[in-house]
Amino acid sequence: MVSFNNIIGHEEIIRHLKNAMTTGKVSHSYIFTGRPGSGKKLLATTYAMTLQCEAGGTEPCQKCDSCKKALGKNHPDIIMVNHEKPGTISIDEIRDQLIHDVAIKPYCSPHKIYIVPDAEMMTVQAQNALLKTIEEPPEYAVIMLLTSNADALLPTIQSRCVRLDLKVVDDNLVKKYLMERLHVPDYQAEIDASFAQGSIGKAQEAATSEEFGKMTENALRILKYVSTMQTYELTDVIRELSDEKQHIGDYLDIFQFWFRDVLMFKATREIDNLVFKQEINYIKEQASQRSYENLEKILEALEKAKVRLRANVNFELALELLFLTIRER
Template sequence: MVGFNNIIGHEEIIRHLKNAIETEKVSHSYILTGDPGSGKKLLAGTYATALQCEEGGTEPCGKCESCKKAIGKNHPDIIMVSHEKPNTISIDEIRDQVVNDVSIKPYFSHYKIYIIADAELMTPQAQNALLKTIEEPPEYAVIMLLTSNADGLLPTIRSRCVRLDLKVVDDGLVKKYLMEHLQIPDYQADIDTSYAHGSIGKAKEAATSQEFADMTQNALKILKYADTMEVYELTDAIKNLTSEKQNISDYLDIFLFWFRDVLMFKATREIDNLVFKQEINYIKEQASKRSYENLEKILDALDKTKVRLRANVNTELALELLFLTIREK
């Protein structure tokens, strides 16, 4: 069932949107900004559905003709702006789908709503074309710009929109969602939640992705035995990681959680707050072998590796330097 009640977190934004419906103070233009997977599309879609709902409440009823069309993604008055090229939204696309279309009145709803995902991809010309519509919109128009980089929008656009910043969702809520809605076991939910950094979308992706499960197992194999691996085994491991270049950042996150766990257990001897609780025997062993200084060095080396990779340093070399630090006694 679609509805604000089913959205995890973002209470302030939901309050604002419901209040806008209730008081009939719906803005003509919004910017929803937040990290990928933070729930921008879900919030925008739910708001659009609620605005068009024939019941006229602050929650979509889910049963009327308008709600059914919105849920089925074929509502003629809720327009998802699309673009051909993956990294740009052109002036022609904005003209065709928004600027020239907005003068046509809604087909059977109170509003005509345009949702532009990845709005930062609009070229400056496309944004300028949209600006006139944002400045002088017909009374029924609502334009929602979804972005993970609000600074990619022109100041003139930003100053004319109501801006709603999506904050990260509390880890406890993310874990609860994974366990209750996706039936993810406790220990796996811990890993997925840590990886997600407060993003429900990212947590769902991790929880339902075989690739992420394989990656976690592969990372754990390296982490558990990095100290005792033969040099050739380590070289092979580095080569395998290098070949999975697109996943390196995720691997480094998993390594980071592991060594934080080791440090945390060394300092507190408590299991409750560990990400990898089910690997407690290995964590215990490493905590007893490694010094605080060594663990701090490894965590520092992980941060440096991320910086190096962002600066396009050779991946294999960056990983070799990291593993030298990990193997230091």
């Protein structure tokens, strides 16, 4: 059910939007900014549905004609701006779907609402063309720009929009959501929530993706036995990871959580705050074998590997250097 009550976190933003509806101070243009998977689209579509709802409250009623159309994604006055080319939104796409269209009055609603996902992909020409509409919008227009990089928008656009920054959601809230709504087992929810780093979308994806489960399993197999692997086995691991290049960032995140767990257990002897609680025997063993200095070095090496891979350094070489550090005692 689409409702503000079902959105996890973002209480301040929800309060702001509800207040705007209650006081009749709905802005003509908004920027929703936050990391991928942080819930920008969900907030924007819920707000759009509520603004158009015939009941006129601060939650969509779900029953009126307008809500039914919004739920069916065929509301004529809620327009999702899309783009054909990956990575760019052209001036023609903004003109056709928004600038020319906004001149036509709403068909059946108080507002005409435009949602622009990935707004940072608009070309400078597209942004400049949109600027005039944002400066002099028709009374009924509401434009919502969704972005994971607000700085890519022109300062002139930024200064004319109400900016709503989505903060990361607390890990415990994410974990609770996964366990209660998606019935994910406790230990798996712990891993998914840590991996998501405050992004409900990413947590949901991890929890429901078979691929992520297999990847976690594979990463743990490597981590448990990396210290005792022969050189040829290590070469096989690097080759294996090369075949999964597109997921290497996720693998490195999982490696990081593991070594943080080892460090945390070494320092506190407590199990409660560990991500990989169910692997406590292996964590205990590695904590007794490794020094604090060695663990700090490994965590630094993981950060370095991420930087190197982003800079397109030779993939195999970056991983070889990382595993050399991990194998040192």
